[in-house]
Amino acid sequence: xxxxxxxxxxxxxxALQRGLQAEGFAVDLAHDGEEGLHAARQGDYDVVVLDxxxxxxxxxxxxxxxxxxxxxxPILMLSAKxxxxxxxxxxxxxxxxxxxxxxxxxVLVARLRALLRRDAGRRPxxxxxxDLTLDPARxxxxxxxxxxxxxxxxxxxxxYLMRRRDEVVSKSEILEHVWDTFDTDPNVVEVxxxxxxxxxxxxxxxNALQTVRGAGYRLAGDGG
Amino acid sequence: xxxxxxxxxxxxxxALQRGLQAEGFAVDLAHDGEEGLHAARQGDYDVVVLDxxxxxxxxxxxxxxxxxxxxxxPILMLSAKxxxxxxxxxxxxxxxxxxxxxxxxxVLVARLRALLRRDAGRRPxxxxxxDLTLDPARxxxxxxxxxxxxxxxxxxxxxYLMRRRDEVVSKSEILEHVWDTFDTDPNVVEVxxxxxxxxxxxxxxxNALQTVRGAGYRLAGDGG
DNA sequence: CAGTCTTCTCAGCGTCGTCTCAGCGTCTTC
DNA sequence: GAAGACGCTGAGACGACGCTGAGAAGACTG
Numbered sequence: 001x002x003x004x005x006x007x008x009x010x011x012x013x014x015a016l017q018r019g020l021q022a023e024g025f026a027v028d029l030a031h032d033g034e035e036g037l038h039a040a041r042q043g044d045y046d047v048v049v050l051d052x053x054x055x056x057x058x059x060x061x062x063x064x065x066x067x068x069x070x071x072x073x074p075i076l077m078l079s080a081k082x083x084x085x086x087x088x089x090x091x092x093x094x095x096x097x098x099x100x101x102x103x104x105x106x107v108l109v110a111r112l113r114a115l116l117r118r119d120a121g122r123r124p125x126x127x128x129x130x131d132l133t134l135d136p137a138r139x140x141x142x143x144x145x146x147x148x149x150x151x152x153x154x155x156x157x158x159x160y161l162m163r164r165r166d167e168v169v170s171k172s173e174i175l176e177h178v179w180d181t182f183d184t185d186p187n188v189v190e191v192x193x194x195x196x197x198x199x200x201x202x203x204x205x206x207n208a209l210q211t212v213r214g215a216g217y218r219l220a221g222d223g224g
Numbered sequence: 225x226x227x228x229x230x231x232x233x234x235x236x237x238x239a240l241q242r243g244l245q246a247e248g249f250a251v252d253l254a255h256d257g258e259e260g261l262h263a264a265r266q267g268d269y270d271v272v273v274l275d276x277x278x279x280x281x282x283x284x285x286x287x288x289x290x291x292x293x294x295x296x297x298p299i300l301m302l303s304a305k306x307x308x309x310x311x312x313x314x315x316x317x318x319x320x321x322x323x324x325x326x327x328x329x330x331v332l333v334a335r336l337r338a339l340l341r342r343d344a345g346r347r348p349x350x351x352x353x354x355d356l357t358l359d360p361a362r363x364x365x366x367x368x369x370x371x372x373x374x375x376x377x378x379x380x381x382x383x384y385l386m387r388r389r390d391e392v393v394s395k396s397e398i399l400e401h402v403w404d405t406f407d408t409d410p411n412v413v414e415v416x417x418x419x420x421x422x423x424x425x426x427x428x429x430x431n432a433l434q435t436v437r438g439a440g441y442r443l444a445g446d447g448g
Numbered sequence: 449c450a451g452t453c454t455t456c457t458c459a460g461c462g463t464c465g466t467c468t469c470a471g472c473g474t475c476t477t478c
Numbered sequence: 479g480a481a482g483a484c485g486c487t488g489a490g491a492c493g494a495c496g497c498t499g500a501g502a503a504g505a506c507t508g
Contacts, residue, residue: 180250
């Protein structure tokens with residue numbers, strides 16, 4: 001297992017390197033943001049440990065940049081600050097986990113192993129179907145690079161359909177997962193499918209949200 | 225997105241429910257370990273939030289039990305204690321993430337979304353008979369790589385025949401399984417077999433759907 | 449407290465799917 | 479070879495299904 005540690009404090013970096021090597025990891029070091037970004041792009045690491053406070057380029061920006069480049073290597077962020085918004089920001093930027101200093105090796109190693117177990121990374125943060133993308137963390141939907149505004153219910157419906165893309169999903173399944181009821185008039189689903197189509201299909205001349213008469217709806221994986 | 229929250233402290237549970245519902249999740253509550261285990265087995269939740277300290281059956285054991293039953297629903301564990309060993313133990317038992325109280329909604333929601341990001345990755349097998357394929361989940365039928373459009377009844381009939389391919393299936397069996405009745409005029413089966421043949425056999429010059437006079441029908445495993 | 453946004457219900461309408469029926473061909477039996 | 483059983487098919491009636499616009503009720507905002 002190859003780990004990249006991006007950390008500017010020499011003593012901290014060296015300690016991490018020693019500790020992780022003792023656990024059987026192969027460890028590379030980078031000492032500022034740009035170096036870290038470069039290394040992460042090159043080497044295929046199984047996981048990256050990324051400090052937030054870095055010279056030249058902050059950990060935030062390294063993470064953001066990597067994700068923008070469709071690089072889904074698992075990232076564990078480290079922060080000196082204990083503010084919760086740091087964490088939330090970090091996770092929203094596409095980090096997979098977050099740890100505040102001071103932390104113990106036991107915890108760090110447990111988290112690293114958990115990240116590695118999760119399926120060796122490469123699980124895109126965003127859901128995609130052709131040129132249609134949905135980012136659950138940021139609550140953003142884009143088509144053709146253009147942002148699309150959705151209400152909460154519309155978003156939840158689209159998210160559910162995209163998670164099961166290419167599958168035919170019945171109205172009762174949709175009611176159960178998106179509305180949390182099962183004895184509601186299924187017409188509400190039809191209405192919301194209509195709303196979605198007017199926002200994500202019609203303006204683009206596409207047909208991603210397909211009706212399968214008598215069975216339900218299917219979100220075409222190729223975007224229709 | 226359906227969430228099961230297993231938490232015994234009433235006020236905490238109610239607060240979580242309100243908070244998560246505000247984020248658009250559908251929330252069910254369980255108030256002790258056994259109830260939680262039961263609920264997790266029944267309902268198909270997208271993620272489970274599991275307190276460790278629970279009456280009757282600890283969160284540890286609920287998690288352990290579920291994993292032993294090959295139930296891989298994503299689990300986020302909550303603990304009042306801040307001990308590092310709790311976390312390592314929890315992750316080793318098969319939990320997917322871990323949070324210590326007190327925590328903020330922002331963090332909890334971010335973690336939940338991170339968990340949901342991973343693919344649920346389930347895929348029931350496609351049924352095959354020669355070059356004829358039927359995918360129950362996607363509700364797609366293909367022959368020779370060309371897609372074939374079927375109505376719900378036609379689809380159900382073909383699916384039933386393909387599940388029993390090479391067997392001779394009587395009309396009364398078909399009525400019972402596809403129409404869910406047994407005192408209907410069997411002619412309707414003949415009519416629908418005719419419809420199917422026009423869609424999956426005739427255009428391809430094949431003969432997969434064979435009549436066994438006096439006995440029923442057989443779907444040839446080699447596609448006819 | 450007015451204005452906006454969101455959710456949901458309802459009724460109308462066009463379309464599609466289902467099923468019945470009657471006629472006809474074919475196979476089996478005597 | 480005649481008669482009846484069996485299976486296939488086209489036509490058409492009927493109902494179910496899905497879509498939509500209008501609008502009411504509630505939540506949120508300034």
